[in-house]
Amino acid sequence: MTKSRFLGEFEQYxxxxxxxLDQQAYGSSIRQLLHDVIHRDVSIGALYTTLSRLEEKGLVESKMGEATAQRGGRAKKFFVVTGAGKQALQQSRQALDAMWRDVKLAFIEVAR
Amino acid sequence: MTKSRFLGEFEQYxxxxxxxLDQQAYGSSIRQLLHDVIHRDVSIGALYTTLSRLEEKGLVESKMGEATAQRGGRAKKFFVVTGAGKQALQQSRQALDAMWRDVKLAFIEVAR
DNA sequence: CTATTATTACTACAATGTAGAGTATTGGTA
DNA sequence: TACCAATACTCTACATTGTAGTAATAATAG
Known part of the structure; x- marks a missing residue:
């Protein structure tokens, strides 16, 4: 057991x-997905910083793509989530669900 | 519209x-709830810092409780969530839900 | 009036969030 | 071959959020 920290908000995303993105996750595609799904536009630098930190913590892993790209450009660095990463994600999920329980009812009434 | 930032992970909790806690939210009771529900033990100081910041941002409001407490101790400071707070919370929720969509299937298979 | 207890305020630092400029790699083209 | 466009990653710096510890404040029992 390494010291289990909590996932930051952006880290979860x-x-x-x-x-x-399964086997197709790399800087640009991740950025694009974040934009498409939650309309969050983060700079590419910001994204890489987070990816590096996640990798340091062993929550994701990376491997360089084929050296020869289709039409120019540097090789891609593909990321995958490790078991530890999935576990951390699940814990975050469960904690948030637990906190939301019972809140919904009282909340929904007033939130419109 | 003030510059709508994202809620941090702990801020959401x-x-x-x-x-x-409805009308009964103050330092100690919040801390206790966090402990009971998600087993997260945060120092009382850390909690107040976050509450203050949330208040600065207009996401929660506070009012002092009755001066005379039941059996000793200072008057409590009760917190309530503002409309902006509920809205911010809802947005965070929706974004996370959106990101989780489709993931569940692929995820659950492997995560055990 | 003091010990006790409950609570808030202040200070400091670590971790996470974020941007922007810079560097690397490769295909195409003059 | 030299250079430019395209694509992708790295580095540096700073803002915001997460967190603890300690000091200060209040109220009451005895």
């Missing part, structure tokens, strides 16, 4: 994006 | 706790 990034992990989810990597999961959704 | 605190807002949810205040909602759940």
């Amino acid at each position: 990034v992990i989810l994006a990597v999961l959704r | 605190v807002i949810l706790a205040v909602l759940r």
Whole structure:
């Protein structure tokens, strides 16, 4: 057991994006997905910083793509979520669900 | 519209706790709820810092309780979530739900 | 009036969020 | 071959959020 920290808010989104993109998750595609799904436009630099930190913590892993790209450009770095990453994500999910329980009823009445 | 930022991870928990506690949300009770529901033990100082910041941003409001407490101790400061707070919370919720969509299937298979 | 207890305020620092400029790699083209 | 456009990643710096610890404040029992 390493010291289990909590996932930051943006970290969760990034992990989810990597999961959704399956084997096709790399800087640009992740950024695009975040834009399409939650309309969150983050700079590419910001994204890479988060990806690096997640990798340091062992929550995602990366491997370089084929050296020869289709039409120019540097090789892609593909990311996948590790078991630890999935576990951390699940814990975050469960905690949030637990906190939302019972709130919904009281909340929905007033929130319109 | 003020510049709509995103809620931090812990900020969400605190807002949810205040909602759940309805009219009874103050330092100690919030802390207790966080402990009971998600087993997260945060220092009282950390909690107040976050509450203050939420208040600055207009996401929660506070009012002092009756001066005379039941059996000693200072008057409590009760917190409630503002409309803006509920809205911010809802947005965070929706964004996360949107990101989780489609992921579940692929995720659940592997996550055990 | 003091010990006790409950609560808030202040200070400081660590972790996460975020942007922007810079560097690398490769195909096409003059 | 030299250079430019296209694509992708890296580095640096700073803002915001997360967190603890300690000091200060209040109220009451005894």
